[in-house]
Amino acid sequence: MEPFTFSRAADPAEAIRAGTAASTAQQGAEVRFVAGGTTLIDLMKLDVETPRRVVDINHLPLAKVERTSDGGLKIGALVRNSDLANNAEVKRDYAVLSQALLSGASSQLRNMATTGGNLLQRTRCVYFRDTATACNKREPGSGCSAIHGFNRNLAVLGTSDHCIASNPSDMNVALTALEATIVIRGAHGERNVPIGDFFLLPGNTPDRETVMEPGDLITHVLLPPPHRGARSHYLKLRDRASYEFALASAAVVLASEGGAIRHARVALGGVGTRPWRSPEAEAALLGRPAERATFAAAADAALRSAKPCSQNGFKIELAKRCLASALSTAAA
Numbered sequence: 138m139e140p141f142t143f144s145r146a147a148d149p150a151e152a153i154r155a156g157t158a159a160s161t162a163q164q165g166a167e168v169r170f171v172a173g174g175t176t177l178i179d180l181m182k183l184d185v186e187t188p189r190r191v192v193d194i195n196h197l198p199l200a201k202v203e204r205t206s207d208g209g210l211k212i213g214a215l216v217r218n219s220d221l222a223n224n225a226e227v228k229r230d231y232a233v234l235s236q237a238l239l240s241g242a243s244s245q246l247r248n249m250a251t252t253g254g255n256l257l258q259r260t261r262c263v264y265f266r267d268t269a270t271a272c273n274k275r276e277p278g279s280g281c282s283a284i285h286g287f288n289r290n291l292a293v294l295g296t297s298d299h300c301i302a303s304n305p306s307d308m309n310v311a312l313t314a315l316e317a318t319i320v321i322r323g324a325h326g327e328r329n330v331p332i333g334d335f336f337l338l339p340g341n342t343p344d345r346e347t348v349m350e351p352g353d354l355i356t357h358v359l360l361p362p363p364h365r366g367a368r369s370h371y372l373k374l375r376d377r378a379s380y381e382f383a384l385a386s387a388a389v390v391l392a393s394e395g396g397a398i399r400h401a402r403v404a405l406g407g408v409g410t411r412p413w414r415s416p417e418a419e420a421a422l423l424g425r426p427a428e429r430a431t432f433a434a435a436a437d438a439a440l441r442s443a444k445p446c447s448q449n450g451f452k453i454e455l456a457k458r459c460l461a462s463a464l465s466t467a468a469a
């Protein structure tokens with residue numbers, strides 16, 4: 138691990154001031170905030186992240202889950218994954234989020250991991266974590282070892298010739314289906330970013346993963362009020378039953394009336410370079426009866442633009458079945 142200085146931020150403004158000293162908020166940042174540390178410290182041990190300064194934000198007053206005046210939810214960036222998953226209102230009104238969180242990592246990790254840190258966790262592409270190999274995300278312009286290498290766990294949607302890394306988070310998939318908004322405080326004040334605009338496609342700058350700028354601090358995540366009569370579900374498929382990332386996952390929110398689907402939100406995990414909202418699947422569901430043929434058509438639509446590499450073609454069928462099954466469960 139490279140030498141670095143460590144400090145503790147007492148209020149958000151102090152954290153933002155410290156963070157703004159960095160020339161970039163992305164890979165290679167000189168200043169990093171640390172929350173649960175379950176991503177950052179691992180990557181520092183591997184010399185993948187080499188900040189000169191680490192700012193502990195754990196003392197900031199951002200660890201509450203509160204109702205908003207419109208009936209939505211305001212989740213502090215420092216709310217631990219286990220607290221969020223077990224929050225009574227989350228379990229009742231946003232079941233898909235609770236299920237997604239509980240499917241991730243292990244209970245020990247969930248006790249440490251935070252909402253803000255989970256949003257910003259990095260890919261599990263093996264080359265990203267191995268400084269002896271070429272990786273455009275870690276070292277822009279060095280090449281991508283995965284495209285013709287070990288790519289079994291990587292993305293089939295939203296890829297580019299420069300990077301095919303999948304976004305590994307379960308929580309992010311549920312937040313995408315729930316149309317969350319990320320509240321960010323930075324050097325120029327506060328802004329609200331819809332989750333659909335928060336994550337960037339890799340294109341030819343895979344090192345830039347989100348719209349975060351130097352010094353930006355995620356303070357909250359906002360959820361809109363739950364859709365009346367909707368049911369939601371998260372299904373995760375992986376190589377083993379726990380402590381494993383998704384090969385494919387699906388987060389769905391569904392409401393039917395008069396024998397037809399009137400509200401549908403669909404997001405996929407494990408298969409996209411970012412948490413993958415599927416407007417194609419949603420369009421294939423709306424106005425149709427909640428039955429097997431409809432779900433299969435939606436799953437086909439969701440994966441129509443998928444581009445497999447040498448080892449991950451199986452994910453296309455897996456993701457289709459995953460989505461169709463999640464939709465059946467939500468509709469049952």
Ligand SMILES: Cc1cc2nc3c(=O)[nH]c(=O)nc-3n(C[C@H](O)[C@H](O)[C@H](O)COP(=O)(O)OP(=O)(O)OC[C@H]3O[C@@H](n4cnc5c(N)ncnc54)[C@H](O)[C@@H]3O)c2cc1C
Pocket residue numbers: 169170171172173174175176177178179194214215240241242243246249250251252253254255256257258305306307308353354355356380381382383
């Ligand atoms: C063995 C293992 C298994 C795992 N399995 C899964 C899994 O199955 N599913 C899954 O979804 N995840 C899994 N994870 C990932 C885990 O969920 C993340 O590591 C965790 O959510 C990150 O949260 P953290 O608070 O520890 O982040 P940290 O490590 O503290 O921070 C991560 C990044 O976010 C930045 N950051 C943190 N908070 C803020 C903020 N408020 N504002 C701005 N920047 C911020 C940090 O600077 C850092 O760059 C696993 C991790 C491990 C180690």
Ligand code: SF4
Pocket residue numbers: 260262263264265271272273274275280281282283284291299300301302343
């Ligand atoms: S897929 Fe992305 S993260 Fe993996 S080696 Fe290629 S550039 Fe790096």
